[in-house]
Amino acid sequence: MPDIAQLITDYGYWALLAGCLLEGETITLLGGIAAHHGLLKLPWVLAVVAFGGCLGDQILYFAGRRFGPMLLGKLTRRKPQIDRANQLINHHPALFVLGVRFMYGFRIIGPLIIGASKMPVARFVSLNILGACIWALVWVLLGYFCGHFIETLLGSLDKKTSGALLIIGAVALVLLLKFLLSRMDNQKKSK
Secondary structure (H helix, E strand, O other), X not given: OOOHHHHHHHHHHHHHHHHHHHOOHHHHHHHHHHHHOOOOOHHHHHHHHHHHHHHHHHHHHHHHHHHHHHHHHOOHHHHHHHHHHHHHHHHOHHHHHHHHHHOOOOOOHXXXXXXXXXXXXXXXXXHHHHHHHHHHHHHHHHHHHHHXXXXXXXXXXXXXXXXXXXXXXXXXXHHHHHHHHHHHHHHHHHO
16 A cells, blocks of 8 residues: 555645645645645646635534534533533634644534534635644645754755654654643543
8 A cells, every 4th residue: 555655745735735634734734745846836736625625614613503513412421522612613613613623623513513513604715714824834834844844954865765754753843742632632521
């Protein structure tokens, strides 16, 4: 089975779009790294990532509007998170929509909860587009500039080796961040 980096190399923008619909940060970082290496064009990477992030959350929002109470009712283990999300939506709806992409554990369930809350479609769409653009800028440019920084550090290695190490490092960093955030979340729950 090919790895994520190989999929980006072989399928370019289509792999980015699919990755943004299915996963998120890792593929977005790798898109920035690919743009840094000249494999993809940075403006197109930003556009595809923003579009993919927006489309994915829009689909989940509409699923939440249609099936939200039924789907969320089945997630009994996540009830405290769902209740907290509903509180945030009621008190700070715009901030919640903009920030849901950056909240660990809410990437998929967040738009479902927002849809179930019956936030007006026009309001969600406009905030979703803005949030997707911010998310794309943060993660793609992080990959792009970290790629440049790490490549400078690894300058003595050939381009293929430094590119492979860079991609491995980016994936490891994202996995480490997810692990640490999950651990912090579990510690908060146990208190």
